[in-house]
Amino acid sequence: MWSILLNSNTQWVLLSTAILGIAAGTIGSLAYWKRQSLMSDALAHAALPGVIIAFLLFKVKHLFVLITGAAISAVIGAFFIQGIRSSTRIKEDTAMGMILSIFYGFGIMLLTIANRTSGNQSGLNNFILGQSASMVQSDVWTMSILAILVVSIVVIGFKEWKIYLFDRQFASGLGLPLKGMDVVYTILLVTTIVVGIQAVGVILIAALLIIPAVSARYWTHSFQAMVIISALFGGASGTIGTLISAIGNGWPTGPFIVVLAASFFIISLIFGKEKGILVQYWQMKRHKKQEIIQSIPTSVLKKEVQ
């Protein structure tokens, strides 16, 4: 086990999945308040055909090429969802469900074709459930730089993002370019998804965006703290999940990352200081006790009067 940990490649991969988790936790908090948690899942699934098409076209497995394909495909998926919603009677959730499954199905079909036709393609399967062990130095760099860029953009414009999410109408009155921010937000979301798909996989990357954000809700009443806590949960899930996968030698990374994120969620749900189950139960009990104590003298008094 220690030999794996001391391996410099493993250390780099661990660092990059930590940064990825931080980026996912950060963007996930924005998506949560934009009510677009499910959208990230649809975009992630929609990214698969792009990965395979990019591979079939350029015959290389360079991460940057593949995730560019993934990004284009995810954005096309987003346009379809938008188009279906605005021009038909179909509601957004249904549109997302349709695009998610159609794009994913199409991607698996292409993957089968790619596996049959070209030789050196074994790595492509890793984009489904994630395989951080397959990452090479250049992948680590691509992933880390993009993820750091995503986090920086959120941090720099933090107060603008806050009002953008809380009150669009007022933000518009202040002169914030809402349309531009919509575009930037979508770029950030898509970037986070596509840089994560090699490590976490298209099926489960959305979980890394959604779960840390909802877990963070149980610990704070401040948006800033929520983003930070969510980033920490995301980073920890990414790192520990990758570690387990590395020790297991060839185990897929995505499922472990998600199971870890889910454990953090359950801990938050039970022990969270803001509306966690235990705290609520305890507060309720204490409140009841006080009410009973306060009501005793008055009821005694009433009886005496009667």
Add this chain to the structure above:
Amino acid sequence: MNEVVLEVKNLTAAYQKNTVLRDVNFQVEAGSLTGIVGPNGAGKSTLIKTMLALHPVLSGEVHFFGSTYKKVKKRIGYVPQRGSVDWDFPTIALDVVMMGLYGQIGWLRRPTKTHQRMAFEALDKMGMADYANRQISQLSGGQQQRVFLARALVQNADIYFMDEPLAGVDAATERAIMKILDELKAAGKTVMVVHHDLQTVADYFDHVLFLNRTVIKHGKTNDVYTEDNIATTYGGSIRLIGGRIGNVVHPVKQ
């Protein structure tokens, strides 16, 4: 007559297929306090949103201070309907008020102690000093409305648009809000308020704008706030309570 600060010419706006506002024309003088009244679906909120470029204009023009909205954005304050935001958003009252200062603070820059003090003073003015650090989800409806108003106050705009600030608030909040509106008026600011309670229109506003898809009547309250105009606007019969204009009963149609 005072300087004209807002001029709306032949304004038309629509949602998908339905035209909501047609050929709206009016002028507002500086220092006036106008109540916009009309039945549900008359286009009151849409009128405000269209003037403030939150809703697309089909045709017509809107001029603020003889200029376009874009150029004088900073001089315009807007208080949206309370229901237009998610009050579960994790933030405190002081923070929401601070949002009114974002334009002043400058984009991508952090608020200073001075900005915090300004936001706190605005909350204090609305009688909300004790709630400055309270989570907004824990505020009552009236308190949330006061926070919204405090946010508009710190903007220090010259003309204010308020969408039903008095809807669903208790008497104390209503008094607090009206006091602020009177103060704004006294300071020479122009205020337009979407209002629902016909009983209080004459007490609260010096101008009335009757709206039902278009301007039915607009002018000084003393001149235009008549039963006839109310009946025309609401398309129903009205009852008089104690000699004052009371509830409106409108036929169910549409």
